[in-house]
Amino acid sequence: MYEFDYHRASSVADALSALGKAEDGTVISGGQTLLPTMKQRLASPSDLIDIGSLDELSGISADGNGVTIGAATTHATVAGSGDVNKAIPALAALAGGIGDPHVRNLGTIGGSIANNDPAADYPAACLALGATITTNNRSISADDFFTGLFDTALENDEIVTGVTFPRADKAAYMKFANPASRYALVGVFVAKTGEGVRVAVTGAGEDGVFRVEEMESALAGDFSSAAIAGISVSSDGLNNDIHASPDYRAHLIGVMARRAVDAANG
Amino acid sequence: MSESGIGAPVRRTEDQRFVTGNGRYTDDINVAHQTYASFVLSPHAHAKIKSIDTKAAAAAPGVVAVFTGQDVADAGIGGLICGWTIHNKDGSPMQAGGHPALALDRVRYVGDHVAMVIAETLAQARAAAELVAVDYDILDSVVVTGKAKDKDAPQIHDEAPGNSVYDWAIGDKDAVDAAFKAADHVTSLDLVNNRLVPNPMEPRAAIGDFDPGTGGYTLHTTSQNPHVARLIMSAFLGLAPEHKLRVIAPDVGGGFGSKIFVYAEETLCVWAAGKIARPIKWTSSRADAFLNDAHGRDHETMAELALDKDGKMLAMRVKTVANLGAYLSTFSSAVPTYLYATLLSGQYNLPSIYCEVDAVYTNTAPVDAYRGAGRPEACYVVERLVETAARELNLDPIELRRRNFIAEFPHETPVIMTYDTGDFGASLDKALELGDYADFGKRKAASESGGKLRGIGFSTYIEACGIAPSAAVGSLGAGVGLWESAEVRVNPTGNVEVLTGSHSHGQGHETTFAQFTAARLGIPMDQVSVVHGDTDKVQFGMGTYGSRSGAVGMSAISKAVDKVIAKATKVAAHLLEASEGDIEFENGSFSVKGTDKSLAFGEVSLAAYVAHNMPEGVEPGLKEGAFYDPANFTFPAGCHICEVEIDPETGTTEIASWVAVDDFGTIINPMIVEGQVHGGIAQGVGQALTEGAVYDADTGQLLTGSFMDYCMPRADDLPSFTLGFTETVCPSNPIGVKGCGEAGAIAAPAAVINAVTDALNIKDIAMPASPATVWQAIQSSTKQAAE
Numbered sequence A: 001m002y003e004f005d006y007h008r009a010s011s012v013a014d015a016l017s018a019l020g021k022a023e024d025g026t027v028i029s030g031g032q033t034l035l036p037t038m039k040q041r042l043a044s045p046s047d048l049i050d051i052g053s054l055d056e057l058s059g060i061s062a063d064g065n066g067v068t069i070g071a072a073t074t075h076a077t078v079a080g081s082g083d084v085n086k087a088i089p090a091l092a093a094l095a096g097g098i099g100d101p102h103v104r105n106l107g108t109i110g111g112s113i114a115n116n117d118p119a120a121d122y123p124a125a126c127l128a129l130g131a132t133i134t135t136n137n138r139s140i141s142a143d144d145f146f147t148g149l150f151d152t153a154l155e156n157d158e159i160v161t162g163v164t165f166p167r168a169d170k171a172a173y174m175k176f177a178n179p180a181s182r183y184a185l186v187g188v189f190v191a192k193t194g195e196g197v198r199v200a201v202t203g204a205g206e207d208g209v210f211r212v213e214e215m216e217s218a219l220a221g222d223f224s225s226a227a228i229a230g231i232s233v234s235s236d237g238l239n240n241d242i243h244a245s246p247d248y249r250a251h252l253i254g255v256m257a258r259r260a261v262d263a264a265n266g
Numbered sequence B: 001m002s003e004s005g006i007g008a009p010v011r012r013t014e015d016q017r018f019v020t021g022n023g024r025y026t027d028d029i030n031v032a033h034q035t036y037a038s039f040v041l042s043p044h045a046h047a048k049i050k051s052i053d054t055k056a057a058a059a060a061p062g063v064v065a066v067f068t069g070q071d072v073a074d075a076g077i078g079g080l081i082c083g084w085t086i087h088n089k090d091g092s093p094m095q096a097g098g099h100p101a102l103a104l105d106r107v108r109y110v111g112d113h114v115a116m117v118i119a120e121t122l123a124q125a126r127a128a129a130e131l132v133a134v135d136y137d138i139l140d141s142v143v144v145t146g147k148a149k150d151k152d153a154p155q156i157h158d159e160a161p162g163n164s165v166y167d168w169a170i171g172d173k174d175a176v177d178a179a180f181k182a183a184d185h186v187t188s189l190d191l192v193n194n195r196l197v198p199n200p201m202e203p204r205a206a207i208g209d210f211d212p213g214t215g216g217y218t219l220h221t222t223s224q225n226p227h228v229a230r231l232i233m234s235a236f237l238g239l240a241p242e243h244k245l246r247v248i249a250p251d252v253g254g255g256f257g258s259k260i261f262v263y264a265e266e267t268l269c270v271w272a273a274g275k276i277a278r279p280i281k282w283t284s285s286r287a288d289a290f291l292n293d294a295h296g297r298d299h300e301t302m303a304e305l306a307l308d309k310d311g312k313m314l315a316m317r318v319k320t321v322a323n324l325g326a327y328l329s330t331f332s333s334a335v336p337t338y339l340y341a342t343l344l345s346g347q348y349n350l351p352s353i354y355c356e357v358d359a360v361y362t363n364t365a366p367v368d369a370y371r372g373a374g375r376p377e378a379c380y381v382v383e384r385l386v387e388t389a390a391r392e393l394n395l396d397p398i399e400l401r402r403r404n405f406i407a408e409f410p411h412e413t414p415v416i417m418t419y420d421t422g423d424f425g426a427s428l429d430k431a432l433e434l435g436d437y438a439d440f441g442k443r444k445a446a447s448e449s450g451g452k453l454r455g456i457g458f459s460t461y462i463e464a465c466g467i468a469p470s471a472a473v474g475s476l477g478a479g480v481g482l483w484e485s486a487e488v489r490v491n492p493t494g495n496v497e498v499l500t501g502s503h504s505h506g507q508g509h510e511t512t513f514a515q516f517t518a519a520r521l522g523i524p525m526d527q528v529s530v531v532h533g534d535t536d537k538v539q540f541g542m543g544t545y546g547s548r549s550g551a552v553g554m555s556a557i558s559k560a561v562d563k564v565i566a567k568a569t570k571v572a573a574h575l576l577e578a579s580e581g582d583i584e585f586e587n588g589s590f591s592v593k594g595t596d597k598s599l600a601f602g603e604v605s606l607a608a609y610v611a612h613n614m615p616e617g618v619e620p621g622l623k624e625g626a627f628y629d630p631a632n633f634t635f636p637a638g639c640h641i642c643e644v645e646i647d648p649e650t651g652t653t654e655i656a657s658w659v660a661v662d663d664f665g666t667i668i669n670p671m672i673v674e675g676q677v678h679g680g681i682a683q684g685v686g687q688a689l690t691e692g693a694v695y696d697a698d699t700g701q702l703l704t705g706s707f708m709d710y711c712m713p714r715a716d717d718l719p720s721f722t723l724g725f726t727e728t729v730c731p732s733n734p735i736g737v738k739g740c741g742e743a744g745a746i747a748a749p750a751a752v753i754n755a756v757t758d759a760l761n762i763k764d765i766a767m768p769a770s771p772a773t774v775w776q777a778i779q780s781s782t783k784q785a786a787e
């Protein structure tokens, strides 16, 4: 790790001003992605601006339409939240399946989606549920937010403040974990909301999370695993690495999607 | 049996300090005025070093010194050695290239050591290491075992044409060829034994220190055999004479073989400490451990088994290419030869065996002994062949084994081992019973009704432990003898220090050795402490590996205890005014036969030190030492049965059950033994299902360089194991123990792959049988079936 200056922000506004002043500053939330990268000397920010303990960024609120989760809310908090478990149990289960207890007690939803790791779990939930991401100066729909590998619609020095998930009639997330890292090798989030049915896939795509429209329309007519049993996903554009071939990933998308639909149907 | 007697499941006394964070590992130790070292490692698999510019690094803040290979060579420090010379088929010695601690003109694998930077702080050392400018001329590399000898493969060492380290063979080729000609059935398999990264919990570390006052050096290091490290550093590398070099291996957090060897880093910490007259500390990062801790396994093998029509085994023919990496590590050459091919007879009556081993250099990390060392590879060949033969002959794999089990002992195998004792049928029977083999069909049907494929796999393994009779290994090329030493020091007040040349790095010697000694002396266990790991305290020792500490290390203790009792008996007889022959020693008390006259052990030891009233000609004090050189290897053996359940949709393999019945001879502490079996199986399952080091075939980069990509088995990958024991007492040592440290790792891979191939009804599958690999195998076999 290289040397850096550490600032604990007192507010989002304070964090933004510290970012503005820093030569090459970056915000840190749970540090579960940023710190390992810095330890491997792959990142060397001049300044770390800590937003992980800001009250205004943490906490969960629910109303009839859905839940809003502050950006600095940890995975463990989401997993254990009564509100989330009531409104969208699949989302709580997803958060409870991220990493290990250490990671879940520090890692945050804001950090996860801002990082947009192609194998992260939350992006699938955001896209499938049609979440809205709020930042210090705007709201961005999940459809527009995840723009590619480790890439988002966030501007430089823009801070995610929260994510709003609409309530789902039915939803489930099925993750086939990479045996080594236990990130998603293929994760499929299936959701039926007031807006329709969505199927979002993480872990598999070269450009990160994506939707499978053929499955979505089949499920819109008949929300059952049988409805998508015949659909095979193309392996074009899927990741190829030592853990899985594109063909295997394509196959797993089908399996995980069917299992997710079955789970969503209870 | 008392609560802490031999055979009692005494809790490990060392665990209190380990689980409360009070262990003292090398990195916990700090020496006044200590500096920190960081190493510049090669980013290339194979390259010429055109130049190294250290100016910027030397001028960086806090930097004390920067050394390159030239500095080390100029100081006359020898290269790292391989201590076992293997001979080619034609009788000539192997072709070994040099291994400078810091590369001179060439780097040969990613992670090869190029320069050493020493600074006031670790951060400064690391920052300065990045400023060392190395100009490389990148060369072609070869990392794949089977391609090392290809015509177009790059030449890695000038001394080893065609990258051949040796071509070695054992057994009677003509007899084997004749038996194959006459055979009714031949089973053949092409097997790959995957490369593994050891990953002990504690990474390697070293602190080199030099005392200008005495001219003495001290090295704290993560070693499994500190005396051997000192011997090598003194006699071969020329760092300091033995009496001027103290090597301390304090608490060590796991080794699995990887800490047997003498590496560049600790060597350089000792040498450079003398150069700068300040202590130097180095601790490996996990990333560096992946790159340059010695790896394990990495064989490509063609194996054949000849049988007659009744399933009687006639002969075995094996051809193995063993990848030894870019340099020969300390014991590397012995692993794929004498620790491997000598076990190819397994538990079977095999009239003839012939095995050829070609060892090759590649542009990968050095490969050396890793838990089991050669024997897991042998067991894999034998047990995969046997199970496959049974399937091809339509015989129950149990039945095929029974027909061929060795039943008479001693038994001489065609590959130079003499099995002293065993009862292979007994462990098999017990395992079948514990595993409820009779009802396997029901379990398979139940799995199938849940959409899963169930398979069962056996591994009736044998291994050779207790290495080793010194003269025997000497005649096979070993540079050292493999005896062990012990000293039993009785203090005046009757408590005891046991000094051992074995080294504990997870095995629980502090418990087992104390338990054994206390039981022999009839004193409470807490009256015995075990001292190890310091060349200034323990006179000499060969260290811990190859499951030798019980059979060899504890036998030395046993001999020293005998001597203590003999002397104490003399003293007691004198004090009790009886003849020595009338003294009985039992439960810590010397008594005169047929009388109520007795003295406690502590009373006798006190008398020996007070020495006011000693028998004629007997020296004061009570302290005895012993060297024990084993008469033979020991032969732990047993039967492991693995059942797997495979999800054909995803390819995920779950281990549904595991039964292990092992014959380890006498067991001192069953709790510790069970722990060793559990850990061994976990590592074997890791090899079979999750672990595998992968280098990029083009660039030679290690693709599995962290836990993100290298999959260690986790607790939830494993079932709860069902363990059982059978016992044939080892006749060659005074305790009757055989050794238990590696059995699980040896038996497990074959059991798992036999089960997976059974479930999938296929002949073979590559390790690790990851979900992706299993799924691919299912696709191929369904495709084949369709065609």
Ligand SMILES: Cc1cc2nc3c(=O)[nH]c(=O)nc-3n(C[C@H](O)[C@H](O)[C@H](O)COP(=O)(O)OP(=O)(O)OC[C@H]3O[C@@H](n4cnc5c(N)ncnc54)[C@H](O)[C@@H]3O)c2cc1C
Residues within 6 Å of the ligand: A026, A027, A028, A029, A030, A031, A032, A033, A034, A035, A036, A051, A071, A072, A097, A098, A099, A100, A103, A106, A107, A108, A109, A110, A111, A112, A114, A115, A117, A119, A120, A121, A122, A154, A158, A159, A160, A161, A181, A182, A183, A184
């Ligand atoms: C061992 C391990 C296992 C893991 N397993 C999984 C897994 O199975 N599934 C999974 O999804 N993830 C996994 N993770 C990642 C984990 O979920 C991280 O917590 C997450 O990716 C990042 O969140 P963080 O709060 O730690 O972010 P940080 O590490 O603090 O930051 C990550 C990046 O996001 C930026 N950032 C942080 N907060 C904000 C914000 N509010 N606005 C804008 N930018 C921001 C930072 O500047 C940085 O660039 C794992 C991590 C580890 C170490």
